[in-house]
Amino acid sequence: MRIRLLGGLEVTSPDDRQVRFTTRKTSLLFAALVLAGRRGHRRDQLSELFWPGRADGQARNSLRQALVDIRRSFPPGEHATTYIDGDQDSVALIVDPDQTDISIFDLKLQSDRPSDLAIAADLYRGEMLAGEALADGMDEWFGPHQNKYEQKAQQLVERLSLALSQPGSPEETACEGLAERLLASDPTAEAAHRALMRIHTLRGHENAALRQFELCKALLKRHLGAEPEAQTTALAASLQAGKAGDLPLTAPKANAATGPKPPAPSVSTPLHDRPSVAVLPFQNLSGDPEQEYFADGIVEDITIALAQFRHLYVIARNSSFTYKGKAVDIKQVGRELGVRYVVEGSVRRTGDRLRIAGQLIDASTGAHLWADRFDGTLADVFDLQDQVAASIVGAITPKVEEAEIERAKRKPTESLDAYDYYLRGLAAFDRTITNRSSLEEALRLFMQAIERDPEFAVAYARAARCYATRKSNGWMIDRAQETGEATRLARRAVELGWDDAIALSYGGYVLGYVSGDLDASAACIERALVLNPHLAAAVGVSSWIKICSGEPEAAIEHASLAMRLSPFDPRLFAWQFNVGLAHFCAGRYDEAAAWAGKSMRHQPNYPSAMRVAAAGLAKAGRIAEAREMVARLCAFDPTLRISNLAEILPPFRRPDDRDRYIEALRIGGLPD
Structure with missing residues (x-):
């Protein structure tokens, strides 16, 4: 039994035959279930994604047919290791992690042994689901997974190339193959260029390594109009200076020309009790020294914004900037600064366009926890700087929280x-x-x-x-x-x-x-x-305050900002509910029901969203749907009545908001 997603979908059944699903959508549905693991997906989400535009009943029927197709190849049974499990609301694919390439790939990445990293390198045959045509909407579903594993592969090729100690080893072969596959899909992947430079040097072919650098430089110029990263340039400089013996090291020695030497790790700095983070200087990849201030400004803004989170210990900018212009090993930075997490990024200018990339890394393992990029124009340079800082901070804090929760569980x-x-x-x-x-x-x-x-x-x-x-x-x-x-x-x-x-x-x-x-x-x-304008939780709660105060338009604006600041936040459903309630108070009842529905897709049986959905449907004249929602609400809370509804409603300042809400639920069938 084998399931491969990296480099294209390939499924082998327990009896070692190639599995061919009836339709392309069934194949992609199978892939989505593999990626979800045992937590699975809600049926309504899958129906909406794979069969958009169809009536709810038709879409659900299509989903059932696709699941039947999957069950034919993987029937349930006492000894089955791969099978479909679920209920009326959700569905999951139960599969042994040892049978999926992404699970083995992730497991091997956690190791520091070159032999394990080589296994991971061989597993990465190319982009996830390569060759599969993704319809509109599906790229938003699968895209983050594809980006994540591409970033992991680039991290892997760097780590493996730095771990090589002798030519002709299986690890060297695996690293070279991975580098070539990465460059085939993205010729500007500098980590892959650096890996090949190190491999050529290990074999004693310094000239070939320098030719690889020149090729990298030419490709970056042609495709992006940019110069190589500092780490790539430093590697080439070491070659040209005849320091090939130092190439496997991650950071060149500091000297008077390169600036102050980073703090020496003579004593291992203990990690702080609370999560700690350092924001390293962003690389200026624009080939334009004038953009240096912009990159430094972003780091300054991010550092200040993160410092406003009392539960984070943030290293001061002066300490982080001792690494400016140097190739660094993230694990070494973590040890020297005594931090658990490191933020790094880059700024690249092409014409009048700017691209800022940022990523959050676990300093103890080198694993990437989050990465994203932001695009804008030079005309709005300072607005873009604020946007990037706010977005990065909004994305990082939930990721740090998730990582800390996992650490606490261990x-x-x-x-x-x-x-x-x-x-x-x-x-x-x-x-x-x-x-x-x-x-x-x-x-x-x-x-x-x-x-x-x-x-x-x-x-x-x-x-x-x-x-x-x-x-x-x-x-x-x-x-x-x-x-x-x-x-x-x-x-x-x-x-x-x-x-x-x-x-x-x-x-x-x-x-x-x-x-x-x-x-x-x-x-x-x-x-x-005032303390932290980038805190999504505060912005989200402020939207609720605006609703209660009779300011629905401001409430929608604040809730939308919270969702932009932290788009994958566990509290996303609450902010969607706030938008729904604000639309109800503004008299836009269909929009109220729609947003409440979005909230319930993220948090099923959320009673606040059920109440807004029922009220919106009732006031929109969709009485039958409203009564169905009230029935669902009463099944969750059998004691709810019009007479005790006031006990759970928000403290509306405008009596009309409260009266319309109660009347709408009465129309929907909530008992007196």
């Missing part, structure tokens, strides 16, 4: 401290806010964090947030007692965290929603935005 239970309890609480809370046991677990973990650190402001805020979810879902048992406890926790969060934007965001939200003090809530959110 920590032995008996040695947990307050921050690890907090991270585990986050993992439980983000699992699903519609699972009561998960919410109780999250609250318990946050309270354990508070017990170990009574001044842990953001833990108080997150614990208070659990009570807000209990209220929204109709799970409060003793309303007076739980409201009092939520208020106590929120006020303590704000008191301890008056300079912590995250504590202010969630503590402020609870003061508004649970305690009903909208003025205090707004004051907290305003201060959070």
Whole structure:
């Protein structure tokens, strides 16, 4: 049994025969399920992606037929290792990780042994799903996966070439093959050019290595109008100076011409208790020294913005800039600066166009956690600088949080401290806010964090947030007692965290929603935005404040900004709900229902979104659909009635917003 996605889709059945699916869409559906792993996908998302434009029933029927096609090749059974699993809402492909090339590739990348890296290099036969024609919409689905594995392959070819110690080894052959495959698809891939330069040098062919550099330089000029990166130029300079013996090293020696030497790692700097990050100088690949200020300005903005996150320890710009103009080893940077994460990037100018690339790297493993690029024009150079800084910060913080949660999970239970309890609480809370046991677990973990650190402001805020979810879902048992406890926790969060934007965001939200003090809530959110205007959570909560205050257009603007700042955030569904509720308050009922539907696709059985969807459908005259949604809502919360609806509604300042909302749910069939 073998499933290959890298270099094109190739599937071999357990009886060692080539699997041919009936249609191209079935093949791509199979690939999407492989990539999703055991978490699977929601059926409505798959139907919408693969059969857009069809009625919901027709699309779901097409999905069922495609799944039947897959089951023919992989029937379920007692001894089956690959099979379709799922229910009415979701579907997953259960497959042994040892049978998929991407799983083995990822596993081997975690190793430092050249033999394992060589196996990974051989597995990368080319771009993921190469040769598969992706229809409109599917490229947005598969594109991030394709980009991620291409970036991993470029990281791999660099690492493997630096690990080569003697010519003629299997590792050298694997590295050379990977470099050539990368250049076949992207002739400007400098990591592959550098790998071939090192291989030529290892074989004693310095002239061939220099010719490879000249080829790299010519291709960059032709395709991008740019010069090679500093690391590539430094490698060529070492060759020309006759320092071939030093080539496998990652960074040349510093001298008076290159600037100050980075801090010597004479003593290993211990990592900080909280996640720590350094933003390295961005490379100016434009061949234009005038763009140097722009690259430095971006780094300055990103460093300042990241420093506003109280849970991050950010290395000062002066320390990071000791690496300016030098080829660096990320693991070495992590050790020397004592950080877990490193941000690096580049600026490239072609004509009047600018391209800025950024990436987040785990300094302990060298693994890429996130990467993206941004394009703009010179005319808007400073606006672009602000946009890039905000986007990078917005994308990085959730990724750091995810990585820290995984780190906490690996920590032995008996040695947990307050921050690890907090991270585990986050993992439980983000699992699903519609699972009561998960919410109780999250609250318990946050309270354990508070017990170990009574001044842990953001833990108080997150614990208070659990009570807000209990209220929204109709799970409060003793309303007076739980409201009092939520208020106590929120006020303590704000008191301890008056300079912590995250504590202010969630503590402020609870003061508004649970305690009903909208003025205090707004004051907290305003201060959070002053402290950190790039914090997506604060911007998202501010959209809720605008709704309650009767400013639906501003609410939509703020929610949209939150989604742009952190497009893959676990709280995305909440911001989509905010847009839906704002449209309802503005009298755009079809839009309200549509946005509530988007929210539910990300967070099924989200009662707040169900209520907005039902109200929007009812006011839009789509009564049958509204009644179906109310029935679904009542199945989730059987105790909900018009008479107790006020207990869970937001504190609307405009009576008309509240009255129309309640009336709409009455039209939709919510019992009195």
